Amino acid sequence: MTGSVPRLVVAAPSSGSGKTTVATGLMAAFAARGLAVSPHKVGPDYIDPGYHALATGRVGRNLDAYLCGPELVGPLFAHGARGCDLAVVEGVMGMYDGAAGEGELASTAHVAKLLRAPVVLVVDASSQSRSVAALVHGFASWDPEVRVGGVILNKVASDRHQALLREALDAAGVPVLGVLRRAAPVETPSRHLGLVPVAERGAAAVEAVEAMRAQVERGCDLEALLALARSAGALSCAAWDAAEVVGAARPEALRPPEPLRSEGPRPQTPDGLRVAVAGGSAFTFSYAEHTELLTAAGAEVVVFDPLRDEQLPVGTAGLVIGGGFPEVYAAELSANEPLRKAVADLAGSGAPVAAECAGLLYLCRELDGLPMCGVLDATARMSERLTLGYRDAVAVGDSALAVAGTRMRGHEFHRTVVDPGAGTAPAWGVRGPERRVEGFVQQGVHASYLHTHWASLPGVARRFVERCRTS
Structure with missing residues (x-):
C-alpha cells in the first residue's frame, strides 16, 4: 500500500546546515543498493529536485502546503511514491520556518506531521561541542507531534570532536545516525537564485551527486536510517490522480x-x-x-x-x-x-x-x-x-x-x-x-x-x- 512506503524527512536548524548534501546523498546511496527511492522537496524550490532526480532516476517532486494546501501534501506524496521502497523528503530552511506570518504552515515540521514521518536533523557542528545537545533537545522537544528520530552531524573536525558531540547527545537521548567529516565542499556552484540547475551542469552534476553519495555512505548508518524510515506511521489518504x-x-x-x-x-x-x-x-x-x-x-x-x-x-x-x-x-x-x-x-x-x-x-x-x-x-x-x-x-x-x-x-x-x-x-x-x-x-x-x-x-x-x- 502506497501509504506504507517507508519515509524520512531530512531537516536542519537553519539553511546552510547540509540538508541538500545529506538528502541527495541518502537518495543516491539507497538507490545504489537497489531500492526504488522516491525523492521529494518541501516548498517551492525547483533546483534541488533536479539533483534528487539524478540521484534516484525518478522525477523529483515538491510538497508545498502553502501552494497546494495541507490537504494535498499526503495525496501528492503518495502519487510520487507509488511502487517505491523508500521515500526521502528534503526539508526547507530551518525545520520550523514556514510561510511568513502563517505559523507552521508549509514548514518542514508541518510537512513531516502531515506525512507522519520521522525526522533526521542535520546539524552543522563545526563551531560547537556540548552545546549541540541543547540545540538538538530544543528542536526535538519544541513540538511533541514532530518526531526527531536521530541526528546527522555535519562538518565534524576530528575524532576528538566527534567523541565530545556523541557524549553530549547521549545525554540528550537522540541517537547519532551519521557523522560527516569537515572536508572540501561538494562542487555545487551557486549564483543569484541559488544552486546552478542540473540541466546546465551536465557531467559535473552527476559527479556532484556521486560525491554526495560517497560522503553519506562513509559517514552514515544506512541500516539504522532505513529502520527509522520503516517506523513511519501509515497514511490513510488516497494517492493523487x-x-x-x-x-x-x-x-x-x-x-x-x-x-x-x-x-x-x-x-x-x-x-x-x-x-x-x-x-x-x-x-x-x-x-x-x-x-x-x-x-x-x-x-x-x-x-x-x-x-x-x-x-x-x-x-x-x-x-x-x-x-x-x-x-x-x-x-x-x-x-x-x-x-x-x-x-x-x-x-x-x-x-x-x-x-x-x-x-x-x-x-x-x-x-x-x-x-x-x-x-x-x-x-x-x-x-x-x-x-x-x-x-x-x-x-x-x-x-x-x-x-x-x-x-x-x-x-x-x-x-x-x-x-x-x-x-x-x-x-x-x-x-x-x-x-x-x-x-x-x-x-x-x-x-x-x-x-x-x-x-x-x-x-x-x-x-x-x-x-x-x-x-
Missing part, C-alpha cells in the same frame, strides 16, 4: 472562454492536440504535475528547447513557458530570431500561452537591452533586489487559465524587474501588505511573475486545453 482531479475540476473555474479571432489557422497533428512546453537550460523550473494534468486534460505535451530549436513543435496549439534563467542566456535566446518570431506569431493568433517568471521575461520586448519575443509591450532587466515570497492572488479578469475572481496562491523568486509591472488587463491582484496588480493578459496570453502549482486548482489545466481547442 491527475485524470481524476481534472475530471472533477470545479465548474466555476471552467466557464468556457470566448473564442478569439485568429489571424490564421494553426495546423493540428494527427495524434491530437499538442501543447509545447519550454525546456532546456534556460527554462528548468517546472512541476511534474503540470505535464500530468495537461496530458489528463487531453493534450499531447512536447518539450522544446528555446536555445536550440528554431521552430515550435509542429502542430502546437498552446504554449507553456515556465521559470528558469533567461537572464543568463539572454544573448542566445535573442539570437534565435526564428523561434522568437514563431512564439510571437502563435501568441498573435490567439493561441493560449501561459508564461511564468522566466516565461514573462521571454515574452517581453527586450531583456537587458536584447530583443526578445515582443509579445508584451514591456521591457525587463536584471536588478540588485531579490523579490522572494509566497503570494495570495486573485484573477483580475478572465484568461486562458482562470475566470475573474479565481483565487490562487503563488510564489515569487527573481532578481529582475519588468516595466510596466502590469498590463492594461493584469493577470493577478496580489493580496498582502502591498496590494497591487501584476502581470499581463492579452488575447490568449497569461504572463506573470507568480509561480503557481496547478495541482491546487486542476481546472487551470483543463481550461487551458479547452482554450487550445477553441481559439
Whole structure:
C-alpha cells in the first residue's frame, strides 16, 4: 500500500546546515543498493529536485502546503511514491520556518506531521561541542507531534570532536545516525537564485551527486536510517490522480472562454492536440504535475528547447513557458530570431500561452537591452533586489487559465524587474501588505511573475486545453 512506503524527512536548524548534501546523498546511496527511492522537496524550490532526480532516476517532486494546501501534501506524496521502497523528503530552511506570518504552515515540521514521518536533523557542528545537545533537545522537544528520530552531524573536525558531540547527545537521548567529516565542499556552484540547475551542469552534476553519495555512505548508518524510515506511521489518504482531479475540476473555474479571432489557422497533428512546453537550460523550473494534468486534460505535451530549436513543435496549439534563467542566456535566446518570431506569431493568433517568471521575461520586448519575443509591450532587466515570497492572488479578469475572481496562491523568486509591472488587463491582484496588480493578459496570453502549482486548482489545466481547442 502506497501509504506504507517507508519515509524520512531530512531537516536542519537553519539553511546552510547540509540538508541538500545529506538528502541527495541518502537518495543516491539507497538507490545504489537497489531500492526504488522516491525523492521529494518541501516548498517551492525547483533546483534541488533536479539533483534528487539524478540521484534516484525518478522525477523529483515538491510538497508545498502553502501552494497546494495541507490537504494535498499526503495525496501528492503518495502519487510520487507509488511502487517505491523508500521515500526521502528534503526539508526547507530551518525545520520550523514556514510561510511568513502563517505559523507552521508549509514548514518542514508541518510537512513531516502531515506525512507522519520521522525526522533526521542535520546539524552543522563545526563551531560547537556540548552545546549541540541543547540545540538538538530544543528542536526535538519544541513540538511533541514532530518526531526527531536521530541526528546527522555535519562538518565534524576530528575524532576528538566527534567523541565530545556523541557524549553530549547521549545525554540528550537522540541517537547519532551519521557523522560527516569537515572536508572540501561538494562542487555545487551557486549564483543569484541559488544552486546552478542540473540541466546546465551536465557531467559535473552527476559527479556532484556521486560525491554526495560517497560522503553519506562513509559517514552514515544506512541500516539504522532505513529502520527509522520503516517506523513511519501509515497514511490513510488516497494517492493523487491527475485524470481524476481534472475530471472533477470545479465548474466555476471552467466557464468556457470566448473564442478569439485568429489571424490564421494553426495546423493540428494527427495524434491530437499538442501543447509545447519550454525546456532546456534556460527554462528548468517546472512541476511534474503540470505535464500530468495537461496530458489528463487531453493534450499531447512536447518539450522544446528555446536555445536550440528554431521552430515550435509542429502542430502546437498552446504554449507553456515556465521559470528558469533567461537572464543568463539572454544573448542566445535573442539570437534565435526564428523561434522568437514563431512564439510571437502563435501568441498573435490567439493561441493560449501561459508564461511564468522566466516565461514573462521571454515574452517581453527586450531583456537587458536584447530583443526578445515582443509579445508584451514591456521591457525587463536584471536588478540588485531579490523579490522572494509566497503570494495570495486573485484573477483580475478572465484568461486562458482562470475566470475573474479565481483565487490562487503563488510564489515569487527573481532578481529582475519588468516595466510596466502590469498590463492594461493584469493577470493577478496580489493580496498582502502591498496590494497591487501584476502581470499581463492579452488575447490568449497569461504572463506573470507568480509561480503557481496547478495541482491546487486542476481546472487551470483543463481550461487551458479547452482554450487550445477553441481559439
